[in-house]
Amino acid sequence: xxxxxxxxxxxxxxxACAGGAVPGLMMAAPALPTATSPQIVAAVxxxxxxxxxxxxxxxxxxxxxxxxxxxxxxxxxxxxxxxxGYYSRLFAVAAGDAGRVYAVDRPGTAERPxxxxxxxxxxxNITHLTAGYQGWTIDEPxxxxxxxxxxxDFFLPQLNIDVPALNRQMFAALKPGGVxxxxxxxAVDGSPVGVTESLHRIDRGQVIRELxxxxxxxxxxxDVLRNPADNRTERxxxxxxxxxxxxxxLRLVKPAN
Numbered sequence: 001x002x003x004x005x006x007x008x009x010x011x012x013x014x015x016a017c018a019g020g021a022v023p024g025l026m027m028a029a030p031a032l033p034t035a036t037s038p039q040i041v042a043a044v045x046x047x048x049x050x051x052x053x054x055x056x057x058x059x060x061x062x063x064x065x066x067x068x069x070x071x072x073x074x075x076x077x078x079x080x081x082x083x084x085g086y087y088s089r090l091f092a093v094a095a096g097d098a099g100r101v102y103a104v105d106r107p108g109t110a111e112r113p114x115x116x117x118x119x120x121x122x123x124x125n126i127t128h129l130t131a132g133y134q135g136w137t138i139d140e141p142x143x144x145x146x147x148x149x150x151x152x153d154f155f156l157p158q159l160n161i162d163v164p165a166l167n168r169q170m171f172a173a174l175k176p177g178g179v180x181x182x183x184x185x186x187a188v189d190g191s192p193v194g195v196t197e198s199l200h201r202i203d204r205g206q207v208i209r210e211l212x213x214x215x216x217x218x219x220x221x222x223d224v225l226r227n228p229a230d231n232r233t234e235r236x237x238x239x240x241x242x243x244x245x246x247x248x249x250l251r252l253v254k255p256a257n
């Protein structure tokens with residue numbers, strides 16, 4: 001990616017030297033953040049984060065994952081499958097008061113409310129949506145969609161999700177140049193989709209095929225959550241592997257043109 005950007009800069013310079021106009025040259029896109037960018041440091045050190053979240057940081061590497069997502073102040077982010085709000089809290093602070101986080105959740109009940117129902121009120125820029133993982137609507141284009149450890153569940157028969165349709169819905173919800181970040185438990189390469197039900201894992205290659213079919217382009221990967229000690233054949237809930245699974249993290253983009 002850095003080589004691509006460098007090449008683009010050279011091409012623009014040559015064009016300028018040849019006398020051609022370079023529209024928008026002074027309007028370069030913001031640089032990708034790093035783990036030490038102010039909005040990311042503020043998110044990770046937010047005192048509202050519960051201990052149940054912070055003790056997981058050593059395994060989840062939140063600063064590196066936020067930087068990988070590219071989150072900037074003012075971003076609109078959909079966190080699909082927010083669970084207890086681990087990433088929704090982080091994105092809410094990183095996006096800042098000018099940004100917004102949509103926690104896209106399943107419906108709860110009076111007896112069993114969704115955990116996000118208690119989290120959202122503490123952050124004025126979080127909107128908790130409970131229409132389900134598919135069929136949600138957001139009335140503004142998104143800068144990013146984030147899905148952690150739950151994309152594999154979309155293939156479970158009991159959820160009755162049309163995955164290709166959901167992928168197209170996510171593509172449409174993003175602004176041109178918007179990103180989709182997927183983190184999930186890795187299955188053995190080439191595994192059939194059935195392992196999503198038995199092991200709660202998914203083949204990385206299948207995820208890429210599904211999303212590129214919807215129009216996304218794979219932009220980058222990070223190995224920060226990989227664990228070569230995981231043989232990828234155990235259920236992710238087994239005591240010896242729980243919390244230590246081999247996970248892939250992909251950033252895909254909706255092309256700007």
